[in-house]
Amino acid sequence: MxxxxxxxxxxxxxxxxxxxxxxxxxxxxxxxxxxxxxxxxxxxxxxxxxxxxxxxxxxxxxxxxxxxxxxxxxxxxxxxxxxxxxxxxxxxxxxxxxxxxxxxxxxxxxxxxxxxxxxxxxxxxxxxxxxxxxxxxxxxxxFGGERTALETLTVREFEILRLLVEARSIEEIAQTLSISPKTVRNCHYLIKSKLGVAGDIELTRLAIRLRVVDLLELSGKA
Incomplete structure (x- = not known):
């Protein structure tokens, strides 16, 4: 058996x-x-x-x-x-x-x-x-020939994006991910550059539009 x-x-x-x-x-x-x-x-x-x-x-x-x-x-x-x-x-x-x-x-x-x-x-x-x-x-x-902008981000950048949109501070993100604040700031800049946005408000709007987060999640953390 x-x-x-x-x-x-x-x-x-x-x-x-x-x-x-x-x-x-x-x-x-x-x-x-x-x-x-x-x-x-x-x-x-x-x-x-x-x-x-x-x-x-x-x-x-x-x-x-x-x-x-x-x-x-x-x-x-x-x-x-x-x-x-x-x-x-x-x-x-x-x-x-x-x-x-x-x-x-x-x-x-x-x-x-x-x-x-x-x-x-x-x-x-x-x-x-x-x-x-x-x-x-x-x-x-x-099939539609589309390549979402999010796919250009690395795993680390994607995670930092999520935390940024949750209104986490640079220091909080650094502590959460066990990296330096300087690394977070550098990634923050790269994220905005890759996604083609100038500021954090535009970044948040884009994240919501691409369903990285939704309005209910954000309101629940307020």
Whole structure:
């Protein structure tokens, strides 16, 4: 009798209810086990070192340090790490940035549960996987011959853009990303140059138009 391979999962999401719901779902699946859960990037990194999971499933919107930053840290520590992003963000630019950071898969939270389960097995096998809504959005952009300005940004620049639009100070961003304020200022300049904007108000408007953030998110942080 062939033994079932047990895939060890680290699940990262800042909402306890979300973690509980998907822990229950995954526990019912043969060959899957959630060995640890984390509510933020710092905790996730520590648990990753402790449990050495086969797959890390992470949201992008996390307290303090984002999922993109977490992906970068995990890949730096362990390049063979298999990471699946599970996010509410349906903007294909987020998927592009997540894959650039090192994720193998990207599934939106609006996807059926069977899509997430399929993604886990695909990523575990070392294959790329996108939920159909993200794959369709990317295909439509390519079909239309359009190249979003956001795709010209590096992963680090994209993350700094998100924090700038959230009205974080240069010092706060530097502390969050563990980089120097000078690096943040340089990136700030490059971001505006690449996106073709002159000031922060125009930058914010562009970020909203490109759905990096939306007005509800901004009002919720006010």
């Amino acid at each position: 062939i033994a079932t391979v047990m895939i060890k999962i680290l699940f990262v999401d800042d909402h306890a209810i979300v973690r509980a719901g998907y822990r229950t779902l995954l526990a019912k699946q043969a060959g899957l086990t959630v060995v640890a859960e984390a509510a933020d990037a710092v905790q996730a990194y520590q648990l990753f070192k402790e449990y050495q999971p086969d797959i890390v499933i992470t949201d992008l919107s996390l307290p303090s340090s984002s999922g993109l930053e977490l992906i970068g840290r995990l890949k730096q520590r362990s390049p063979e790490t298999k990471i699946l992003v599970f996010s509410m963000h349906q903007n294909p630019s987020f998927a592009v940035q997540a894959c650039r950071a090192g994720a193998l898969g990207y599934v939106t939270k609006s996807s059926p549960s069977e899509v997430l389960l399929r993604a886990i097995h695909e990523v575990y096998g070392g294959r790329h996987f996108l939920s159909s809504d993200i794959a369709q959005a990317l295909a439509l952009e390519q």
